Amino acid sequence: MLYGGIEAGGTKFVCAVADEKLQIKEKISIATTDPQTTFKQVFAFFDRYPIEALGIGSFGPIGIQPDQENYGHILATPKEGWAGVDFLGQMKQRYKVPTAWTTDVNAAAFGEIKRGAAKGRHSCIYLTIGTGIGGGVVINDEVFEGISHPEIGHLYIKRAAEDTYQGTCPYHKDCLEGLAAGPSLEARTGIKGEELPLDHPIWDLQANYLAQALMSYTLILAPEIIILGGGVMNQDHLLKKIQQQFSELMAGYMETPKAEDYIVRWGLPNESGLIGALLLAQREREY
Structure with missing residues (x-):
């Protein structure tokens, strides 16, 4: 077969x-x-x-x-x-x-919960951060969909007072994607993301925006784990900054696993979506 x-x-x-x-x-x-x-x-x-x-x-x-x-x-x-x-x-x-x-991001979330970083859980959020920001959600082992599929990359976040960048999103300008997707790094600094020094202040801004979004996802959906993928997440130091700022923003209000266990990098790098699509095909055949 x-x-x-x-x-x-x-x-x-x-x-x-x-x-x-x-x-x-x-x-x-x-x-x-x-x-x-x-x-x-x-x-x-x-x-x-x-x-x-x-x-x-x-x-x-x-x-x-x-x-x-x-x-x-x-x-x-x-x-x-x-x-x-x-x-x-x-x-x-x-x-x-x-x-x-x-x-594609729902398929990636399904791949991660079955064979990747969320294996053994029953709910997760997968967020890919690259040229754009997209997210998939699995709840009770099922891909979550309502009147449409989740578009959590377009969540509005609180802009930093010193941030005057208009945002790259063609629809919303300064939503999460507009302020924190890969192109925003080069647009603000004139330097490609992979070439930015580790101590550049843009990373703290980036981490804050992403941590704000993860806090909102957690408060609304309470997933067992959040998985981050995409080209921007190739930066090891960025993940640590996101985890730290997430903990600070949550301020002990809601009990979650330790940030380093709760917010993790993808377990199927560059294959989450494809593996998820194959798993969904298998399940569709079994139905």
Whole structure:
């Protein structure tokens, strides 16, 4: 039995086929160009395998309500040419198999709770911090979705008094993504994030904004663990600053595990979403 998984990002699609033990047999990375070209390459990959279920974690926002016309579509994305694309419909038309459909960060959260840093827990939040900020939520072992999927990267936070940066988010300017995603580091300093000195004051500001968001997530959803991934989190010192500021902001109000055990780095670096998509495919087949 073979399962297919797609982690569909705005930069690349990572596709894989795995066996019943979820051992990956083949994996491929495809540049996200225009939809026609991208899907042609996706089909060429999966056409070679008799997959029995498919899991898709897609960049968003996406339509997730089966009774709505936009179900399975990519919605108001800034990715040129992709807004309104019926992603799920094209895949289901090509492959008549059970198919799981969610966001890339929800898939990553599911991968982390089953095989990564949240293994053994029943709830978690996964936050990816890179070019943008996106988050996935698992509660009671289920990917959380309501009228839409969580968009916790666009939470508003309290801006520091000395921070005059307008923010990079094209929709909200100074939401969490606008103030703390990767591009904000270079925009404020003129230096790429990976080249910034460890003692640069921007890291304290970055940590404060992220810690504020994690505090809000904790107070609202009370997950068992919070997992941070993405390119910005390659900075070891940043994680420690976030943990410290989180503890200071919480001020002992709510009992949580120690910050170093509660806020952790991803356990499946760069593979959380793909592993999650395969796991969701397997579960969809079992249903």
